[in-house]
Amino acid sequence: MASLLRLPSLLKPSAAVARPSALLRRRCRAGTAASVSASRSQAAAATTGAAAPAPPETRGGGDREGQVTPRSVDFNAWYTDVIAAAELADYGPVRGTMVIRPYGYAIWEAIQDYLNVKFKETGHSNMYFPQFIPYSFIEKEASHVEGFSPELALVTIGGGKELEEKLVVRPTSETIVNHMFTKWIQSYRDLPLMINQWANVTRWEMRTKPFIRTLEFLWQEGHTAHATLEEAEKEAMQMIDVYTKFAYEQAAIPVIPGRKSRVETFAGANRTYTIEAMMGDRKALQAGTSHNLGQNFSRAFGTQFMDENSQIEHVWQTSWAISTRFVGGIIMTHGDDAGLMLPPNIAPIQVVIVPIWKKGDEKSAVMEAVSSVQNTLKEAGIRVKVDDSELRTPGWKFNFYEMKGVPIRLEIGPRDVTNKSVVISRRDIPGKQGKDFGVSMDPSILVDHIKGRLVEIQASLLQKAIAFRDSNIVDVSSYGELKEAIAEGKWARGPWSASDADELKVKEETSATIRCFPFEQPEGAKKCFMTGNPAEEVAIFAKSY
């Protein structure tokens, strides 16, 4: 019940934990044949050819090939294999910590770039609070300390000396934020106070999984103070809406926004709003939350203001967060057996260009065309990378960038130079159906073509995820139906007005929890599927990360 972004793990120790070597071991087998054999003959020839003047030991293979467990065989093993093979992250030396590698970090930067603009547009300023919080602060808000105290990291020694008061390494910043807000807020003229910070946070988790649940993770945490409850509620709703739009439009993840049940509400909040995403294994991922904190923290910390009528009041507050966990959500929503699949809007590389040439005398013409196409795309604002390494074969590169989920691959060989055309392959459609042969290199044609394809891929990933989600949500009208749906691995949606005790019973018996009362509700009278009493809302139940 402790965390802003996560529920207590219902998972068995994951494959990642059981087999830590999976991420670290080098894979020396040649790439899987599937995508190479789907490539046209020119590429295949180059793959096995001996024209490139590279050291012989590196030909036709390498040490980075992803031999990834098929997704259908073992979803958890597939997940950690993809993270290793696509070079997204690695384990840190301290149990449960994670090193975010450049490609994984670039996805996080894409998330930051989008949200940072939205936060500023909606009136928030970035700032930075210290990460060390006096232990006494955590104890000030009763349910907050109950939720967080089991998972704290404590600094007890500083500069060689035992500290008088131990320091909490921030698990979240409501307490220190309120301590400072109390200094800065005196009058209604100081309100609303709307800030955000990008920071690292630490929670001593027992069962960890890269990106999804780690001892330390990166996030943004928004904190606001308002003069009225209504304004705070509006803010909490506004931010869950920002998150929802981000998930749909950028990450192509069709999250379901809604309200948490009392049992699942954040430790210290009156209301928690959430976006819930269905992963490829149909488990739910809480991908972002926004809390209406009421006056809980302002009462605990004495954060007061003088209103327009000279009355002293406690401020009304919100907090909201999205973390590097979202990167895990992207992997588990779109990935397939060939690896990662990135929505173009957040892909660090949208187009990879692979030059293909066999004989040395073909090289200069091919590279000249590659360089010209690269500039054309770059000038058009497309994120493009050329992989002209002569240490790797085109076949190796095809596999590698499929593993990395690059939305579009562009091949340019001698025949293409002659024809002034390129071959385009979509990551999301395997084989010939995903290819455009003979697309003109003429900038006015090529740019439009690629931009169109990127838009199509973005839309297609979202549509596919929506179809998957909708085919895996079952409307239930009895507890028996819920049990059946959950046993099949699906989500169950049904009218609910039963007690907290009933909710905990469902969790105990099925491992499913209420993910949310979705904002979008069916019309008409409803009867609680558990009690038969009238119900105002349907709830969604599912197993979750």
Next chain:
Amino acid sequence: MASLLRLPSLLKPSAAVARPSALLRRRCRAGTAASVSASRSQAAAATTGAAAPAPPETRGGGDREGQVTPRSVDFNAWYTDVIAAAELADYGPVRGTMVIRPYGYAIWEAIQDYLNVKFKETGHSNMYFPQFIPYSFIEKEASHVEGFSPELALVTIGGGKELEEKLVVRPTSETIVNHMFTKWIQSYRDLPLMINQWANVTRWEMRTKPFIRTLEFLWQEGHTAHATLEEAEKEAMQMIDVYTKFAYEQAAIPVIPGRKSRVETFAGANRTYTIEAMMGDRKALQAGTSHNLGQNFSRAFGTQFMDENSQIEHVWQTSWAISTRFVGGIIMTHGDDAGLMLPPNIAPIQVVIVPIWKKGDEKSAVMEAVSSVQNTLKEAGIRVKVDDSELRTPGWKFNFYEMKGVPIRLEIGPRDVTNKSVVISRRDIPGKQGKDFGVSMDPSILVDHIKGRLVEIQASLLQKAIAFRDSNIVDVSSYGELKEAIAEGKWARGPWSASDADELKVKEETSATIRCFPFEQPEGAKKCFMTGNPAEEVAIFAKSY
């Protein structure tokens, strides 16, 4: 000797530490009269007028006015006063920690935005390493542990349990970076490996000062691994050059780049390059460093690669960093008695527009013109803010934005609307000389005029700082001359080839240290001013932060 960016403090406990209440106390006196009286009559009238429909208790004053200690009276008190009055930072609840407030953080973001682009242009990728480092790692590199162990913060309890191995909260990341590099680097094909991270770091400092030296601070740390010493040396030099250009062109700080003496070299480096800046009190600030680490860490951590001839070698490494300390450098280089003065290139607000109207019927015409000018400037890429609050007088706003160091203020009143013109005031030139009256609102004229002024201000701040620096560096040819220069608060530059012991003697006797052997060296034969022996280089000595 411990730190990447700092030398052991030579300072007496600063005013900030001695008087922590200075930052926190509210100042309720009216603004200083200087800048208001310098304003034209229209503004002055509005300052004392009663036209704005604001509650009477807020007229003509307020709780944010900066009553700042004059710089010439007490530089340290002036510094902390400006930080409070310009709302740059505040003290955190844990001794020595700092909260970076939105305006201070926006300056840091401007630094980040520029450097992040330069780092990527020079081939570096961002990533993220965990902040918890096993204690045993710190002990692996002999001089590193000696430098850092006195100032470590240690986590000893996690999830309610005593940890088997205590964890260091990173003071810098060379050790954990090398631990990971050892996993990732096998072959020359994996080199160069060039990464950077934006992160918080912790050093248990005894004497702290906002921005300059805090328990926790924000920075970027670059880490690279190369196949040869030459390549590492080139990289270390490249990055100090990036920092130098940033300091000159963006921050208008005429730093002196050079090499550190052996005594002042980073704990674990073979060579440390530095940029040294002269603050307004003529103390030196080490504003950024770049280290050639040689093979010190690669030997300690076994970071090896197979070269093109199948030989196993240790990699050659660099690291380099700039921190939030740089914000302190900007304050102390350009600020004056009226507060902060920001170079336009890094100013979060380049132009502030203050609407001025007395009677209600003037408001709509003034606000319409203000809004139109705002849009014009925004579209031209100028960072513009309108302060249309009716809770504050124009006079209060003039003081407030001068305190915040906004380069240009633009006033628009009823007469300006009639004349279709504005009044422009430069922050860096007080009184009438800094004003342009009757500048046309016509976008084609106004935009060029303001852009021109911003360029002038940027150049003028740099020129002023260069003149100040150069008039405070004395060329010395004897130890006596050095003592005299240092006693006058100046920097001393002279030929040096004496011993480490002599260097420490100078420090003991004068409190001055070798800031650097500047890259720019005078030609001709030189004699060490201490020993009379031949010297290859001049060194710069100064007291420092």
